Amino acid sequence: AQSVTQLDSHVSVSEGTPVLLRCNYSSSYSPSLFWYVQHPNKGLQLLLKYTSAATLVKGINGFEAEFKKSETSFHLTKPSAHMSDAAEYFCVVSPGAYGGSQGNLIFGKGTKLSVKP
Amino acid sequence: DTGVSQDPRHKITKRGQNVTFRCDPISEHNRLYWYRQTLGQGPEFLTYFQNEAQLEKSRLLSDRFSAERPKGSFSTLEIQRTEQGDSAMYLCASSLDRIRETQYFGPGTRLLVL
Numbered sequence: 497a498q499s500v501t502q503l504d505s506h507v508s509v510s511e512g513t514p515v516l517l518r519c520n521y522s523s524s525y526s527p528s529l530f531w532y533v534q535h536p537n538k539g540l541q542l543l544l545k546y547t548s549a550a551t552l553v554k555g556i557n558g559f560e561a562e563f564k565k566s567e568t569s570f571h572l573t574k575p576s577a578h579m580s581d582a583a584e585y586f587c588v589v590s591p592g593a594y595g596g597s598q599g600n601l602i603f604g605k606g607t608k609l610s611v612k613p
Numbered sequence: 614d615t616g617v618s619q620d621p622r623h624k625i626t627k628r629g630q631n632v633t634f635r636c637d638p639i640s641e642h643n644r645l646y647w648y649r650q651t652l653g654q655g656p657e658f659l660t661y662f663q664n665e666a667q668l669e670k671s672r673l674l675s676d677r678f679s680a681e682r683p684k685g686s687f688s689t690l691e692i693q694r695t696e697q698g699d700s701a702m703y704l705c706a707s708s709l710d711r712i713r714e715t716q717y718f719g720p721g722t723r724l725l726v727l
Contacts, residue, residue: 530715532718538720539616539617539704539718539719539720539721540656540704540706540718541718542715542717545715586655586656588655600646600658600661600669600671601646601648601656601658601706601716602658603655603656603657604655605653605654605655606653606654606655
């Protein structure tokens, strides 16, 4: 079975400092992995996705994530936090057709990022 | 705006009433998904359409829930005899008809059952 674990429910950083949001996945197959962001009262927006090409994936707004198969991790990072980054972040796995599913996404519980001035 | 749209954005209803939500996907997207998100949790998959065919349903989708996509374009999600436990955000997403394609989400419909 596929699953996603976000290791921190809440992360607080100061503006201008690095951001690290941790995610571990479990999948019997070669999954696709995503990070989505959800700002209050707004829809989910895709930050980046990994689909078995380069292991270091660059996304929007300066975010990037590294796929590490040996550690089953897909942590999200950003060198310097901005106030506008404050939001809820979801790590997501899609097993694809090989996982017996036709593409539904499996979400982690989310990490709320707070950015202090 | 060419994104996924959902209507209504908010719905308050009394227990036992029926409600219906609508989702309009991005026009060229064949796949349409419904998810439910409760407070403090990530979205959970409910059901998925490829064109007008409903191909997969989650165990979360009880017999009080029904979804349709009659012409392969917009979709409706109906909840009959609503219960307080149905209170949640209902999200719709659409994607192209290829495995591992990005799903684009609408703003959601927030349901409150009193």
